[in-house]
Each structure stands twice: as structure tokens, then as C-alpha cells.
Amino acid sequence: MRVRPISPEALAEELAGRIDALPRERPARVLIDGAPPSGPGRLADALVAPLRVRGRAVVRVSAGDFLRPASLRLEYGRTDPDVFYDDWLDTGALVREVLGPLEPGGTGKVLPALWDSRADRAYRLPYESLPAGGVLLLDGTLLLGRGLPAELSVHLWLSEAALARGTGADERWRLPAYARYECEARPRESADVVVRADRPGHPALEEPG
Template sequence: MRLVTTPRVAFLRELAAEIAQRYGRGRMIVAVDGPVQSGKTALADDLGAVLEEAGHAVFRARMEGFHRSRAAQDAFGDDTAERYYRYGFDESALKRVLVEPFRMAGSTAFVTRVLDPDRDAWVEPRWITGPADAILVLDGRFVLRERLDDLWDYRIVVDGEPVDAADRLAYADRDPRAVADALVDLTEPERPIRR
């Protein structure tokens, strides 16, 4: 389905073409990071739609779906910004049920979320698969931290300064803007520009 051409869609078509140029064939994972409430989820959703428009099989996931439960986080101490940054997400589950099976290029199924953070409840796994050529677009806070770096093929960061204490910790450890393949300014969300 052809999307209505707006400045945002035109921008994302250029970004999608750059991603596809690197992508070629097989499975690829695009990670979208940025400060809290920066617009990264909407950007990832729209990028996924533009990649689908270009004929790619696209899957979407959010780091929010890989939160640790509150009880699991409590095992790491008091509820602080540092605990949230360091232990708020279940990176092992992310790798085990999403990234690694997705990379198997269709020979096994994968799961795009394990927890509903709003209800603090595990979700029934919905195992999905797709063609050998596919793109996974994943967004979330801290996805460009160094220990996850080898998981991503293309890195997008929504430009902006850290908003809260957890963001400040993340940016002090490793500013995602320094490792981005594309740095996107969403000061005017309908007219994104590349930095």
C-alpha cells in the first residue's frame, strides 16, 4: 500500500533506502534509541510502514516488551534510576526468544515480547516466523548500550539531551548519538531532519 507522501514519509523513504542498500538479503535488525518520550516508538512504527511499502517483510518489537517484572527487578535492590538502567530489562530473554531465533532466517520462530509492563504480567508467547529476507525494527531506551552493540545492523538515534536520571546514566556510560548510523532530529516531528 502506497503511503501518503508527507515530509516525514519522504524523509523515512530516504532512510529506508539507505537501510535497504546495506541490507541486501537475509535478516537485518534496525535499533532505534533516544531519550524517554523523544518520539522513537512512533519513528520506528513509521519506518516499519515505509519499509513495508518498499516491499520488505517487517517485524516490530519494543524493549518495553522485555522489561523485567517488578519482582525480578527488586532482586537488584531499591527502586532507583540506576537499578532501572542496569537491570530494568531482561536482555537475556531479548536475545534468547527474539534476536537469536530471528537471525535463524526462518528456520525457527521468535517472540516479540515477553512482558506487559503496564500490567507487570507475563504475556502468553506468540511465536511467529517469516521469510528468510526480513527486517526487525526494535525501539527502546538503552538499546544502543555497549553490551548489546553486536545485535544490531543499523542504529538510529532520536537526537536530544537525556531527560531523566536513567537517561543521564545511560548517556554517561555511552552516548548513543556517538554510535548512530543515523541521528534524527524530531524537534518538528512532521519534518524530521538528519544531523
């Protein structure tokens, strides 16, 4: 395996080019996966402009807007790493409202956000239509290994030390969930693209040797 340093701007351009190479017969679903300190949302946002320049319509969705209600998420306490790993994300809603409608023959209508976890209530937003050739950019954490359908997946990898440094004291209880994710989902093996994100502002691409 080779590791190729790359600037954030060049990374966004290179990924946009790879996404643009996907067939235009239907919308493309792209997962940007990583623990919060790696910045999956920032990378997804950075891809919007270069994709639109290439003539691709884009819809942005964050998995954080598809968490289960607090009554289900926090049923066994607020700091259980296994519940965080297994039960916080409403994968059924993501497939039903976001990813499934972009399958061949689907409606092409995407719900951009479902549940406001801070207010613990539904957003009640209108659906957005994504035409053939459009791109759905879905960012989040612990996304891989759940059977979420996608045409391209990107994993932002952090070493154990970098993840610990970047995780705030109020969220350190989640670290065992991230360790479990590494062992069970093996995101560096299952993702189509792996980006090392240990050094903020200085990413590097992992490439086959």
C-alpha cells in the first residue's frame, strides 16, 4: 500500500472526478464515512461545488439527521457505546427515505432530514428530487458494514491516538464503539476510497501498492 499526501482542495477535486466518472443513467449515491474529528461533513460539503461545475445536481444529507428518537436512542442510558454503535442510526429510515428512492425505478425523491435530535422532533422538510446524473452526498459516522446501498464509499481513517486526541471529553465514551467498528466493519477494507485524516488540513490517500 502507498500513502499519497494531498491537499484538501486537490482531494475534493480528485474525488469529484471519480464521482463524475460514475454512470449518469441514474443518480449516484456516495457515502462519506468517518468519526466526527475526521470531518466527513466538511469533505462532503467541499464536493458540492466541483460536482456542480461538472454538471451534476447534488443533494446533501447528513446521517446525523436520521437518528432515532431519544426515547429509543437513550433507553439504556446516554453513554452506552454498544447502543451508540447498534441503535442510534435509523438505517431503515435512511434506506426508505434517502437511498432506496434512488434505486433503478425509484421515485428519485429524497428526504434531506428526518429527525432533529437536539429538539427531539421531526423536521417536516419537503422532499427534494434528484435527477438522473445527480449525486447524493451522505456523510456520517459508522456508516459502513450496515448494508447501505451506494455507488461509492469514502472512509476517513483516524489512528487510535488521533481519534482519542480529537474526541472531546463529553464524547470519549464513544471510543469503544469506534474501536468495535474498526474490528467488525473493517472500513479500510470495505470502502472504495480511504483517506488518512490524522493531520488536520493534511490528508493522504491510501492506494494499492
